[in-house]
Amino acid sequence: MTDKRNDVDLELNALPATGSAVDVVVRQLRKLISEEGLKVGDSLPTERELCVRFDASRNTVREAMRILKAYGLVEVRPKIGATITDNRMARAFELFSFNTMEVSRKSFTDVQAFRDLIEVRSADRIFEELQDKDLAELREINANLADIRDIQEASEVDYAFHVRLISILGNNAILDVYSVMKPIILRIMQKGKTRRTFMTETYDEHEGVIDAMAARDRLAFEYRLRNHLMVGFKNFSDEMEGKA
Amino acid sequence: MTDKRNDVDLELNALPATGSAVDVVVRQLRKLISEEGLKVGDSLPTERELCVRFDASRNTVREAMRILKAYGLVEVRPKIGATITDNRMARAFELFSFNTMEVSRKSFTDVQAFRDLIEVRSADRIFEELQDKDLAELREINANLADIRDIQEASEVDYAFHVRLISILGNNAILDVYSVMKPIILRIMQKGKTRRTFMTETYDEHEGVIDAMAARDRLAFEYRLRNHLMVGFKNFSDEMEGKA
DNA sequence: TACGAGTCTTGGTCCAACAAATACAGAGAA
DNA sequence: TTCTCTGTATTTGTTGGACCAAGACTCGTA
Numbered sequence: 001m002t003d004k005r006n007d008v009d010l011e012l013n014a015l016p017a018t019g020s021a022v023d024v025v026v027r028q029l030r031k032l033i034s035e036e037g038l039k040v041g042d043s044l045p046t047e048r049e050l051c052v053r054f055d056a057s058r059n060t061v062r063e064a065m066r067i068l069k070a071y072g073l074v075e076v077r078p079k080i081g082a083t084i085t086d087n088r089m090a091r092a093f094e095l096f097s098f099n100t101m102e103v104s105r106k107s108f109t110d111v112q113a114f115r116d117l118i119e120v121r122s123a124d125r126i127f128e129e130l131q132d133k134d135l136a137e138l139r140e141i142n143a144n145l146a147d148i149r150d151i152q153e154a155s156e157v158d159y160a161f162h163v164r165l166i167s168i169l170g171n172n173a174i175l176d177v178y179s180v181m182k183p184i185i186l187r188i189m190q191k192g193k194t195r196r197t198f199m200t201e202t203y204d205e206h207e208g209v210i211d212a213m214a215a216r217d218r219l220a221f222e223y224r225l226r227n228h229l230m231v232g233f234k235n236f237s238d239e240m241e242g243k244a
Numbered sequence: 245m246t247d248k249r250n251d252v253d254l255e256l257n258a259l260p261a262t263g264s265a266v267d268v269v270v271r272q273l274r275k276l277i278s279e280e281g282l283k284v285g286d287s288l289p290t291e292r293e294l295c296v297r298f299d300a301s302r303n304t305v306r307e308a309m310r311i312l313k314a315y316g317l318v319e320v321r322p323k324i325g326a327t328i329t330d331n332r333m334a335r336a337f338e339l340f341s342f343n344t345m346e347v348s349r350k351s352f353t354d355v356q357a358f359r360d361l362i363e364v365r366s367a368d369r370i371f372e373e374l375q376d377k378d379l380a381e382l383r384e385i386n387a388n389l390a391d392i393r394d395i396q397e398a399s400e401v402d403y404a405f406h407v408r409l410i411s412i413l414g415n416n417a418i419l420d421v422y423s424v425m426k427p428i429i430l431r432i433m434q435k436g437k438t439r440r441t442f443m444t445e446t447y448d449e450h451e452g453v454i455d456a457m458a459a460r461d462r463l464a465f466e467y468r469l470r471n472h473l474m475v476g477f478k479n480f481s482d483e484m485e486g487k488a
Numbered sequence: 489t490a491c492g493a494g495t496c497t498t499g500g501t502c503c504a505a506c507a508a509a510t511a512c513a514g515a516g517a518a
Numbered sequence: 519t520t521c522t523c524t525g526t527a528t529t530t531g532t533t534g535g536a537c538c539a540a541g542a543c544t545c546g547t548a
Binding site for chain 1: 266303306307310311313314315316332335336338339340350351354355357358361362365366413415416417418420421423424425427428
Binding site: 264266307 | 531
């Protein structure tokens, strides 16, 4: 196979290596991006403009653009056009979402331990970045637990709360990992809980965490958040053992 | 609920509910693959057959196929048709071969912060689980840095060292995440280093970490490991600024 | 049975057109 | 002047059709 030259590909100016027309356009687009020094947020020319510039049909340009989109390098919005982005990590995780879920499902405890690591042990960083806006939005999200109609909806709110919490870190890699694990996390959250449990216990636990953050009480934050995570895990363990 | 049922749920949850016609076809294709139980090597229907089956135009089907190709899930050969494959690992590496763009800087800093969270802040857990066998294997891996022939090989050893380190945690979820991030981590490790750097500085830093573990000196472990990670990040920053 | 020419099929590419959405400019109102 | 509404033009999304090149296939022939 000719595509075995990944090492060569690492160098910017890969040989023309004339492949299909779409591959040629992809190469030209990459060259365009690097030579123009385009950064995240910058716009690419319109599709029709790229057609004349690369002397290719619009379909060919579109297929090339699909590849760049799949690679998480550009984002295309109707009427707006294509803009440079960098969601490669998220794409990489999506690629392996099947594997990750497959393995992780065998050990939910791993995911829960992972969450403890991410959420509780980054407390200092969270408090560094914490702003009033974060607190307000966390309370707003948690308030939604009052209106939930079923467990599915409740776990979505619960998940949103924790995502908003770690979003304070401003680390996209962590957010990407969370989105991959979302299905597993939702199931953990639902285990052993009722709609009523979410509306009372889960709500109160979240409020306790927010209060600790508002008071800049890091120890209380760690203690309450860890307890909150443990509760979910305990519910899950009980049900698992009961089933087995 | 059977486990098979859960599989389907997880997969569907991972996919966007609605979207463009191309996204719909992508979803249908993935559904087709999983429901037919197609394995690597099996053939997909022809493009024109997919058009009538999914009630979409050929261009739409082709764009959807481009996405699956970019994801490394199918391989298309002229006159042969599309066959199921699994080049996801290779694709993941290709994702980050696009580099040299300033684009990726945030990704790299995020990953490095993530590694700090995983490796350094789980110190207590690592020391809980630590066994002599772990220390011996870590030393064995690190010793390989003496025989490296090029930077590529060196970064593989470096990566193996850190994977072995976190494997002490016994958390498969974390190991999965690391395997996905491997391409990025390798590139971070290679930045600003020479073969010589790996054989001296990196080797010594790793030995220092192992020594701290052997002495059950948690503070030294955290300090040295964090410094080690920071060195990699500093190399990366320097190169980026030098280029810009 | 072996072989070879002709036909069929299939992916690759291009073209033209329409739909849907919206950025933008210009008219009109406060 | 400034704001708002509206119409137009532009851009992406999607469709259907067309042609090409080349491997796959058929079938008659030796």
